[in-house]
Amino acid sequence: MQQTKKRTHIATEDKHEILRSRAREEASAALPMVMRNNKGQSIHVRGEVTLSGIDFKASIAAKQWASSPERLPEIGIAWPELATRYARTVPKRFELAIWHRDFFLCGLALGKPTRNGNKLRLDFIEKSPTKNSLSGVITDITIIAAEAHADAIGASQIRIMNPINEKVRNYYLNSDRGFSYDKRENFCYKDLI
Amino acid sequence: MSDHKKPVPGSDEHWAWVRKRAEARGKQLANAGPADFEDECGVISGSVKILFASDAELFPDELENYTPEELEAYYAKKLAEKKADTP
Numbered sequence: 001m002q003q004t005k006k007r008t009h010i011a012t013e014d015k016h017e018i019l020r021s022r023a024r025e026e027a028s029a030a031l032p033m034v035m036r037n038n039k040g041q042s043i044h045v046r047g048e049v050t051l052s053g054i055d056f057k058a059s060i061a062a063k064q065w066a067s068s069p070e071r072l073p074e075i076g077i078a079w080p081e082l083a084t085r086y087a088r089t090v091p092k093r094f095e096l097a098i099w100h101r102d103f104f105l106c107g108l109a110l111g112k113p114t115r116n117g118n119k120l121r122l123d124f125i126e127k128s129p130t131k132n133s134l135s136g137v138i139t140d141i142t143i144i145a146a147e148a149h150a151d152a153i154g155a156s157q158i159r160i161m162n163p164i165n166e167k168v169r170n171y172y173l174n175s176d177r178g179f180s181y182d183k184r185e186n187f188c189y190k191d192l193i
Numbered sequence: 194m195s196d197h198k199k200p201v202p203g204s205d206e207h208w209a210w211v212r213k214r215a216e217a218r219g220k221q222l223a224n225a226g227p228a229d230f231e232d233e234c235g236v237i238s239g240s241v242k243i244l245f246a247s248d249a250e251l252f253p254d255e256l257e258n259y260t261p262e263e264l265e266a267y268y269a270k271k272l273a274e275k276k277a278d279t280p
């Protein structure tokens with residue numbers, strides 16, 4: 001029984017790893033040529049930004065976030081352990097690491113489809129605690145990748161769980177981003193029509 | 194953006210459809226301008242607690258996402274409440 005469960009888990013993990021990688025590839029290829037960061041600089045997104053899973057390289061880079069003096073101490077999360085634990089329990093997960101010039105880790109995100117598979121929950125999004133060239137575009141890149149993943153798995157809605165504050169929430173609700181807000185359960189959602 | 198003829202999942206047409214939609218969304222987001230809050234905070238949304246919470250915990254009104262065990266507990270609770278309300 002245990003062996004069968006393990007085999008099913010591995011098969012699901014393998015199938016979804018292929019889906020995750022392909023969806024990230026498609027999102028990478030579809031990124032806008034240029035986006036403007038918070039300093040008003042034009043970033044050549046399609047040439048300079050890489051999307052990957054939270055692999056060994058991302059885990060090593062994320063480990064440094066924990067010791068950053070600019071990271072809020074109350075976050076208290078060690079990404080490598082967190083990502084490993086999540087990967088072990090959620091084979092159908094969405095995972096994303098956003099890199100600038102393949103070297104600077106700028107953002108990480110984790111999520112999963114709801115049980116019936118028609119919605120994608122984005123459970124955690126964090127950007128690098130230090131300002132970097134992608135500051136201002138990390139959330140949008142995450143949205144592009146998450147929506148591509150949702151399309152790939154056949155989900156028709158994405159949900160961004162617990163925006164950290166009102167400013168973040170209002171950003172999603174901006175008409176160009178097209179999200180609505182569920183006040184009761186505190187998440188922003190968008191139907192992918 | 195809407196595409197009523199959804200291609201077969203996993204086919205080349207499906208991936209082309211995924212990319213086309215991502216491109217359209219990317220253009221729209223690029224025009225929306227940068228997120229000024231990204232200068233301030235590390236965590237943008239979510240929490241560790243949410244990562245490991247079930248759909249039933251996060252969306253209690255959506256019974257279609259409950260596990261069989263959660264559904265059983267839900268109906269048992271409702272039944273108990275009904276009994277308690279009955280004089």
